[in-house]
């Protein structure tokens with residue numbers, strides 16, 4: 001038998017609350033969104049209020065009549081109203097001295113597209129709310145259509161591959177940078193392979209939201225839509241970090257810095273081969289995607305270097 | 309109008325209330341494979357439990373065990389275990405257990 | 407007990423809207439500027455800057471957010487206020503439905519203005535009409551004083567435990583927005599006193615951190631039906647409540663408006679002009695002159711548009727010989743104006759009398775004395791059995 005001398009992972013130390021969700025909920029097998037949803041309240045602790053919206057999170061976050069799938073205080077919203085509702089809640093709770101951490105929990109589609117205006121507004125006003133966007137790079141709940149977060153070349157049901165079509169023809173909106181430009185009190189990217197990194201960022205988020213707006217962008221692959229084997233979704237997160245496809249960084253008071261630096265980044269093909277949404281890409285398509293990844297990474301790196 | 313309906317909501321507006329009714333799905337029935345642990349190899353690091361999306365792994369003191377009522381059989385625990393202590397075994401092989 | 411005399415000031419309708427909100431001590435306010443309402447957003451900000459309004463004021467980036475902010479704050483337990491007009495109201499459309507569906511007692515004033523499509527920076531009731539199926543209570547007022555008084559009454563209505571619905575107070579944009587009239591602003595302590603009964607009722611459900619409750623659950627089958635049924639029943643209860651509150655307001659402040667509808671010289675009248683908003687003032691004058699000429703005419707001013715005051719209208723109109731309805735908006739897909747169209751659903755109860763539809767006052771055009779004289783003459787002729795035109799777009803015939 002192996003010596004049990006090794007201590008349990010440090011990540012457990014960040015948990016200060018029980019899992020708020022029922023044991024069995026409707027998220028697909030192996031979906032990192034489920035891990036995100038369960039993980040966040042465990043770290044944020046008491047007096048969390050979630051505001052959620054249509055998307056893959058809604059079937060679990062919204063109740064069904066009197067029934068609920070979780071124990072969180074919760075407000076459901078249409079996709080256009082999430083940060084504004086959170087604003088209303090947070091303003092009033094602060095006014096009456098009620099301790100509360102108000103968290104918007106939406107998909108990339110809501111954050112980058114139809115719900116972008118109020119997000120930008122709330123960030124500019126410096127509202128005391130945490131906005132967490134789980135990024136599965138498309139509208140998954142409605143059947144894997146493209147969003148502004150869908151990457152170059154990806155096949156979705158509205159950027160399909162056909163005789164002429166080769167997937168999405170534009171690069172994704174660089175949402176973390178867009179949000180950095182709002183100069184939030186705190187912002188970070190995170191993903192599920194790097195749980196301690198994620199937990200630290202949540203702890204910071206909870207502190208910094210007392211000063212102003214917090215944005216968290218969580219890379220959250222969709223095993224079903226991206227066609228990944230269900231056991232591989234955490235590995236996909238890890239590979240996205242190791243290829244610099246999804247760099248892990250944060251910005252406290254507007255100063256960006258990497259939280260994880262990759263010494264020898266792997267080519268993006270290492271990532272794309274783990275899923276089938278890029279399987280139609282030939283060498284040139286992959287080269288274009290690599291170029292987009294490099295460009296984007298360089299942008300963040302230059303910013304980080306500038307603040308060193 | 310004769311109302312036969314019995315009110316579902318106590319409130320005037322439609323609110324869910326987990327204390328009144330916590331919903332739960334039998335996600336264990338989704339599984340086609342189940343995680344089987346080789347305790348000999350396990351060093352109680354807990355990574356399997358941390359990565360498990362439904363967070364269904366119970367801390368047994370010196371190892372972790374999947375709650376089969378909720379385990380969806382995704383196989384993440386087996387893939388992520390640094391000591392390869394977990395194997396995914398087809399459910400068919402446990403048919404006898406009912 | 408009676409309220410003390412308030413402070414009389416000559417101010418615009420917009421300013422009145424801002425004062426009306428201020429004296430009710432809202433805790434969270436959010437508004438986005440739009441002509442002809444902007445002055446309200448500015449004044450409330452100024453009140454806050456001057457320290458006379460102790461509210462969270464959220465300078466939102468659009469009306470949709472304004473509504474969402476006050477909706478959520480209201481669900482958390484706050485008294486809230488917002489104001490808008492036209493494009494702004496239309497831009498709130500989804501949030502309007504959520505607000506009433508969540509049963510949030512939001513109070514909003516809306517300066518009526520035409521809606522997009524044909525761009526028009528001018529008065530008209532099309533905005534309010536476009537929002538009629540959003541589940542809100544909609545009230546239309548006639549003058550500056552009524553804006554103020556109705557705003558106070560709106561809180562008493564919205565936050566009533568038996569109601570729990572958002573209330574929209576509508577006044578004619580441009581006409582009243584920029585019209586300065588002498589208005590009595592009640593003492594804030596008296597407004598406190600008038601709204602005090604709201605504190606003596608059971609607490610409505612609020613969203614509290616740490617409590618396992620969810621606002622805005624999926625209504626599944628009978629859950630959906632039940633929630634909608636309760637909403638509709640609450641709207642039904644609004645009707646009598648509006649009358650009661652109007653009476654209580656009159657007893658305390660010495661001004662009342664008739665509740666759901668105002669009946670003017672309807673007694674002994676054979677024909678009725680049905681009007682709403684600031685046009686009612688002109689109608690009243692013409693009714694007086696026509697009465698002197700021996701025409702048995704009266705006016706009904708529609709104050710409550712949603713819920714539609716069917717019972718009070720039937721009572722007021724039964725036995726009359728003909729009715730003319732003046733609409734300041736359109737009912738796309740029907741040839742009649744919207745208020746006329748709705749009134750026609752009561753024909754079975756009122757009797758098979760001529761109901762003449764008049765479209766007038768669109769896009770800031772005046773509903774003037776000659777127009778109303780024409781209406782009264784034609785309705786009178788119809789009452790005598792003469793042939794009549796069912797629908798008349800008055801400006802198109804000039």
Ligand SMILES: Cc1ncc(C[n+]2csc(CCOP(=O)(O)OP(=O)(O)O)c2C)c(N)n1
Pocket residue numbers: 054055056057078079080106107108109110111114136138139140141142147
């Ligand atoms: C205003 C509006 N338009 C469209 C929809 C339909 N809709 C529901 S979920 C969704 C996609 C959401 O995408 P995202 O936010 O990325 O969440 P995901 O489903 O990927 O988890 C859409 C378009 C909607 N609910 N509301």
Ligand code: SF4
Pocket residue numbers: 027028029031032033056136140141221222223224225
């Ligand atoms: S569709 Fe994709 S993102 Fe949505 S729950 Fe299933 S796996 Fe997760």
Ligand code: SF4
Pocket residue numbers: 345349350351352353354355356357371372388389390391392393394
């Ligand atoms: S990850 Fe592997 S070694 Fe670690 S606790 Fe789980 S089974 Fe044991």
Ligand code: SF4
Pocket residue numbers: 342343356359360361362363364365374375378379380381382383384385386
């Ligand atoms: S197979 Fe998946 S759901 Fe089951 S215990 Fe392992 S990680 Fe959890």
Ligand SMILES: [Mg+2]
Pocket residue numbers: 107108109134135136137138139140147
């Ligand atoms: Mg998405």
